[in-house]
Amino acid sequence: MTGGLFISFEGIDGAGKSTHIDALAAALRARGRTVVTTREPGGTPLAEKLRALALNEPMDPLTEALLMFAARRDHLLQVIEPALARGDAVLCDRFTDATFAYQGAGRGFDLDVLAGLERWVQSVPAVQAPTLRQPHLTIWFDLAPAVAAQRLAGARVPDKFEAQPQEFFARVAAGYAARAAADPHRFLRVDADQPREAVWRDVEEGLKARGVLA
Ligand SMILES: Nc1ncnc2c1ncn2[C@@H]1O[C@H](COP(=O)(O)OP(=O)(O)O)[C@@H](O)[C@H]1O
C-alpha cells in the first residue's frame, strides 16, 4: 500500500493497545513502510505538557475535553499531517474516539459539543473541505473492565483515569461500542480477552483482510 496511512489504537486502560503498537510498527517496516509511532494526548512537546495536566490535575469535563483537543490540534499540525503528506504510516495510541469514550460517555459531557470540537480541530489545511481528518483505521481492543482492572493491578502507578472505578470504564467501553457501531468500516474490533499471541493474530488477520498488510 502506498500513500499515508493513519491507524489509531483504542480501548479502555489495560486493554492491551500498547503491547501491539510496536509489533504492528515492525510488521509494516518489514514491508518497507516508514512508520511514525505516537500517542494522544501527547506526541509534541506542547501536547506532552498538556497531557501531564490532563492526566494529573482535577478539572471539569469541558476543561478536560478542551485540553485533549488543544493537544490534538498541535499534534495533528506538527506530526500527523506532515507524516501523512510524506506517505508514512502513523500509528497513534488513542485519538478522538478516546475523547468521545472518556469525556463523553465516561464523564457524561455533551456529545454534540464534542462533535463540534472534532470538526474544528480536525479540519486541517491538508484535508480538502468538507472532509475531516480521521484515522483510516481504528483498532479497538475490546475488553471487559473487570479483566482490564486485573491486568493493571500492580502493573503501574495509576493516573487520574486509571484510578477511576469500574463503573466509569463500563461507560467508556459503551462509548467505544457506540463509536464503532456508528462507523463500522473504520473500526476493526479485536477481542482482547485472549492471550497476547491470539490477540496479535486477530490484529494481523484483520489488517490483511483490509489490505493493510500483505
Ligand atoms: N493479552 C494479554 N493477556 C494478559 N495480559 C496482557 C495482555 N496484553 C497486555 N497485557 C498486560 O496488561 C497490561 C496492560 O497492557 P497495555 O498494553 O499497557 O494496555 P493499554 O496500553 O491498553 O493500557 C500490561 O501489564 C500488559 O503486559
Ligand SMILES: Cc1cn([C@H]2C[C@H](O)[C@@H](COP(=O)(O)OP(=O)(O)O)O2)c(=O)[nH]c1=O
Ligand atoms: C486521547 C485521550 C486520552 N484520554 C485518557 C485515556 C487514558 O486514561 C489516558 C492516557 O492514555 P494512555 O496513553 O492509554 O495511558 P497509558 O500510557 O497510561 O497507557 O488519557 C482521555 O480521557 N481523552 C482523550 O481524548
